[in-house]
Amino acid sequence: MRFIFKTDYAQDIRLFQHGGQVFWYGLLLVLLLAAPYLVSGYVLSQLHFICIYSIVGLGLMLLVGYTGQISLGHAAFLAVGAYTEALLQGAGVPFVISLTCAALFSAVVGVIVGLPALRLKGIYLAIATFAFNVIVEEIITRWESVTGGNSGKLLKAIELFGYRLASQESFYYLCLALTVLSCLALINLLRSPTGRAFVAIRDSEVSASCMGINLAYYKTVSFAISAALTGVGGALYAHKVGFISPEQFTLIQSIELVTIVIIGGVGSLHGAVLGAAFIIMLPQAISIAKGWLPDTLPQAGLQSVVFGLILVAFIIFEPYGLYGRWLKIRTYFDVFPFYRRGTFRRQRSYLRSERLR
Amino acid sequence: MSFFAVENLGVRFGGVVAVDGVSFSVKQGEVYTIIGPNGAGKTTIFNLIGLIYPPTSGRILFEDREVSGAPHHVAQRGIARTFQNIELFEHATVLQNLLIGRHRHRTTNLLEELLFLPKVRRAEIAQREAVERVIDLLDLAHYRDSLVAGLPYGIRKVIELGRALATEPKLVLLDEPSSGLNPDETDDMAFWIEDIQKELGITVLMVEHDMNLVSRVSDRVLALNEGRVIAEGTPGEVQSHPAVIEAYLGGGE
Amino acid sequence: MFSQFLQLFLAGVAQGCVYALVALGFVLIYKATETVNFAQGDLMMLGAFFGLTASAILGWPYWAAILFAIVVMAVVGMLIERIVIRPVLGYPTFTVVMITIGVGYILRGVVTMVPGWGTETYSLKTPFGDAVLRFGGAVLAMEQLATIALTAALCLVLYLFFRFAKLGVAMQATSQNQLAAYYMGIPVQRVNMLIWGLAAAVAAFGGILLAPVAFVHSNMGFIGLKAFPAAVVGGFGSVPGAVVGGLIIGVVEALAGFYLPEGFKDIAAYVVVLVVLLFMPSGIFGETARKKV
Numbered sequence: 001m002r003f004i005f006k007t008d009y010a011q012d013i014r015l016f017q018h019g020g021q022v023f024w025y026g027l028l029l030v031l032l033l034a035a036p037y038l039v040s041g042y043v044l045s046q047l048h049f050i051c052i053y054s055i056v057g058l059g060l061m062l063l064v065g066y067t068g069q070i071s072l073g074h075a076a077f078l079a080v081g082a083y084t085e086a087l088l089q090g091a092g093v094p095f096v097i098s099l100t101c102a103a104l105f106s107a108v109v110g111v112i113v114g115l116p117a118l119r120l121k122g123i124y125l126a127i128a129t130f131a132f133n134v135i136v137e138e139i140i141t142r143w144e145s146v147t148g149g150n151s152g153k154l155l156k157a158i159e160l161f162g163y164r165l166a167s168q169e170s171f172y173y174l175c176l177a178l179t180v181l182s183c184l185a186l187i188n189l190l191r192s193p194t195g196r197a198f199v200a201i202r203d204s205e206v207s208a209s210c211m212g213i214n215l216a217y218y219k220t221v222s223f224a225i226s227a228a229l230t231g232v233g234g235a236l237y238a239h240k241v242g243f244i245s246p247e248q249f250t251l252i253q254s255i256e257l258v259t260i261v262i263i264g265g266v267g268s269l270h271g272a273v274l275g276a277a278f279i280i281m282l283p284q285a286i287s288i289a290k291g292w293l294p295d296t297l298p299q300a301g302l303q304s305v306v307f308g309l310i311l312v313a314f315i316i317f318e319p320y321g322l323y324g325r326w327l328k329i330r331t332y333f334d335v336f337p338f339y340r341r342g343t344f345r346r347q348r349s350y351l352r353s354e355r356l357r
Numbered sequence: 358m359s360f361f362a363v364e365n366l367g368v369r370f371g372g373v374v375a376v377d378g379v380s381f382s383v384k385q386g387e388v389y390t391i392i393g394p395n396g397a398g399k400t401t402i403f404n405l406i407g408l409i410y411p412p413t414s415g416r417i418l419f420e421d422r423e424v425s426g427a428p429h430h431v432a433q434r435g436i437a438r439t440f441q442n443i444e445l446f447e448h449a450t451v452l453q454n455l456l457i458g459r460h461r462h463r464t465t466n467l468l469e470e471l472l473f474l475p476k477v478r479r480a481e482i483a484q485r486e487a488v489e490r491v492i493d494l495l496d497l498a499h500y501r502d503s504l505v506a507g508l509p510y511g512i513r514k515v516i517e518l519g520r521a522l523a524t525e526p527k528l529v530l531l532d533e534p535s536s537g538l539n540p541d542e543t544d545d546m547a548f549w550i551e552d553i554q555k556e557l558g559i560t561v562l563m564v565e566h567d568m569n570l571v572s573r574v575s576d577r578v579l580a581l582n583e584g585r586v587i588a589e590g591t592p593g594e595v596q597s598h599p600a601v602i603e604a605y606l607g608g609g610e
Numbered sequence: 611m612f613s614q615f616l617q618l619f620l621a622g623v624a625q626g627c628v629y630a631l632v633a634l635g636f637v638l639i640y641k642a643t644e645t646v647n648f649a650q651g652d653l654m655m656l657g658a659f660f661g662l663t664a665s666a667i668l669g670w671p672y673w674a675a676i677l678f679a680i681v682v683m684a685v686v687g688m689l690i691e692r693i694v695i696r697p698v699l700g701y702p703t704f705t706v707v708m709i710t711i712g713v714g715y716i717l718r719g720v721v722t723m724v725p726g727w728g729t730e731t732y733s734l735k736t737p738f739g740d741a742v743l744r745f746g747g748a749v750l751a752m753e754q755l756a757t758i759a760l761t762a763a764l765c766l767v768l769y770l771f772f773r774f775a776k777l778g779v780a781m782q783a784t785s786q787n788q789l790a791a792y793y794m795g796i797p798v799q800r801v802n803m804l805i806w807g808l809a810a811a812v813a814a815f816g817g818i819l820l821a822p823v824a825f826v827h828s829n830m831g832f833i834g835l836k837a838f839p840a841a842v843v844g845g846f847g848s849v850p851g852a853v854v855g856g857l858i859i860g861v862v863e864a865l866a867g868f869y870l871p872e873g874f875k876d877i878a879a880y881v882v883v884l885v886v887l888l889f890m891p892s893g894i895f896g897e898t899a900r901k902k903v
């Protein structure tokens with residue numbers, strides 16, 4: 001068990017709390033940097049997706065896990081990012097600018113969605129974002145002159161400062177760099193007043209506003225940042241798959257994105273990344289497992305059942321998600337043999353209700 | 358010239374008149390207490406001052422300017438409050454709760470924070486120094502890094518007081534600071550209220566039921582019943598006022 | 611001109627009835643457990659499959675098939691409550707929402723695996739036949755009329771149940787204040803379970819009414835996504851609101867499909883819900899909640 005004796009305020013706000021963290025995160029970074037030389041092309045391609053979904057997951061985590069605002073419409077921001085990138089690239093805009101525009105434009109859309117959200121709570125917000133998702137999907141389908149409608153849009157490889165990032169490796173490094181930057185930006189935000197304001201809004205709006213926090217401003221900022229990150233994810237996603245069409249950005253996609261947050265563990269940045277990795281690896285795991293099952297089972301149905309079961313099981317048995325499970329395992333070894341099952345038990349709030357009694 | 362004044366404040370919810378033309382003023386540096394039976398409208402007055410709901414009539418003046426806008430404007434003017442049924446940020450640590458109290462002293466903007474520039478680092482250290490003074494005053498060092506969710510009621514009550522103090526207010530509204538506390542904790546609370554008034558020079562407006570605490574710390578007391586003022590004066594005067602006795606013990610008819 | 615409008619209006623009402631039935635299920639569950647059941651549409655789908663099995667595969671008469679589907683679905687609903695919802699009661703709303711989304715995935719997947727149901731699409735035969743009713747220049751299929759009449763009948767039954775039956779009153783009490791209901795000796799958990807059963811039964815009823823119009827297949831439950839706006843427009847938590855909301859959505863959709871350019875029909879429900887939420891953040895009949903501090 002490690003005890004940290006704080007002797008200086010700066011210790012509180014350091015990026016890494018102790019030397020062990022520096023070592024492990026350093027090792028992780030080295031492994032990730034070396035990955036193209038260690039793993040096969042197929043695995044590398046999966047790593048692309050994990051990075052992209054991690055960025056989106058981080059964005060959603062900020063909104064859902066830290067600000068406590070529900071969104072069932074993040075696929076729409078993904079679409080905004082993807083289509084902005086596709087259109088600007090088609091117009092010959094350099095990648096750095098088109099990516100920035102994808103992020104900014106998504107953020108603007110995020111602000112627009114965030115505005116009604118200022119008055120809506122809980123399930124009403126979920127429905128509003130979900131309605132927004134459906135409407136965006138329909139706009140993309142119908143606005144054929146710009147989006148290509150159902151026939152979709154094709155994207156070329158990225159050109160960055162004159163280099164064509166056509167290879168798997170170069171695209172991987174781009175995704176990795178953006179993922180790490182997103183992580184750092186959110187860590188910075190969460191250890192500053194803005195991040196604390198988000199947490200305050202999540203835990204008690206009344207109390208937050210009585211502490212001088214402008215609810216409208218911070219909710220809008222949270223929506224904007226979340227949408228911007230999702231837009232960046234969308235732009236990368238568009239390049240990764242090379243072809244985008246409306247059916248990639250449906251409500252189902254939105255739900256899958258939320259699942260990243262839930263399975264990863266609400267309220268932790270680690271969770272967003274772990275959840276993304278899990279969601280990407282799940283279909284592979286299922287198709288491997290299917291080898292042992294009777295052939296008559298349809299793949300789509302099986303995937304749907306397994307996905308549902310995992311979601312339900314996580315919420316019932318591991319409400320803190322993958323990251324929570326990891327914390328428990330770590331604590332178990334840290335305090336061995338004194339770990340008790342109740343250590344992480346969570347409190348239920350039977351009486352706190354959204355409704356006024 | 359008054360420090361804090363409420364003029365003809367009134368609110369009705371549907372057909373019910375919860376607060377009916379209440380006026381009073383608080384002098385800088387005093388402890389002013391509102392008492393009254395349950396349902397007299399005490400907490401409602403606090404919520405009106407905090408702009409949590411709009412008043413039907415009347416106005417609130419702080420340092421000769423009207424208090425208006427959204428709840429966060431009230432806090433930015435230097436009025437902090439606590440809640441009757443603790444409203445802490447449950448899934449944050451005690452330190453974070455107090456730091457959120459520092460929000461109105463924020464000096465950095467979003468972009469600087471995203472990059473965590475040296476300026477942000479310096480500001481964060483300064484905020485922590487300020488919070489540490491509150492932690493020292495209220496003896497919270499032991500709980501500094503614990504999550505609020507697991508802490509006992511008495512401690513949370515103190516943390517809430519600390520969070521209000523962390524805002525460095527000019528006026529602090531305490532909504533039943535002793536409710537749910539045992540006699541020892543109530544005693545501590547009385548000390549702290551005296552400290553807040555005498556050492557920090559913060560004016561206190563409080564709602565309280567415990568008459569021992571009220572007489573011990575209050576300079577002046579206002580008694581309410583059914584949304585109306587029935588008496589005002591020193592704790593002794595108000596306690597022996599016939600209208601107050603009648604309100605608490607019931608009329609003789 | 612007018613007859614055309616009337617025609618569209620009636621078609622919209624008939625479709626709105628189905629939305630209303632699904633929305634009713636949402637509202638019942640929401641009132642009781644403050645859970646928004648995203649699997650409600652999938653329960654409807656499952657109900658339609660059971661009705662279909664009884665009528666098309668086993669060859670039972672229509673009314674028997676309805677009864678069969680309702681009873682089976684009531685049991686399914688209660689099982690879902692017992693197995694997945696009860697353990698998470700008291701968790702944040704969003705957590706419970708996600709669990710019902712998970713249940714929806716499971717139901718959709720399971721249906722494709724059942725031999726005989728599979729991924730095929732079927733349609734259900736009704737005793738109403740192809741007869742039509744004409745009035746005021748509008749034509750109304752008997753099937754549509756039956757949908758409207760049966761929905762109205764169900765609403766009446768539910769109203770009487772909540773108003774007079776002991777269990778109905780207990781359910782109302784539970785939905786208003788669980789703790790107080792518990793202290794008054796109402797077995798809250800059992801009541802919650804029964805409410806889930808009731809909601810699933812209502813969903814099955816909706817599924818059977820929808821079956822002759824739409825095809826029965828595993829993704830049929832997505833119609834539930836249109837019932838959401840219906841429940842929200844009416845104000846989540848209000849039983850009459852669900853019916854009114856369902857009818858509004860149904861009618862607006864039918865009219866938008868005809869009078870507005872292509873594509874508006876599919877998003878009409880969502881535009882309506884956004885507009886309503888913009889002006890009435892808790893819907894038409896919803897109570898405005900204000901947290902006490």
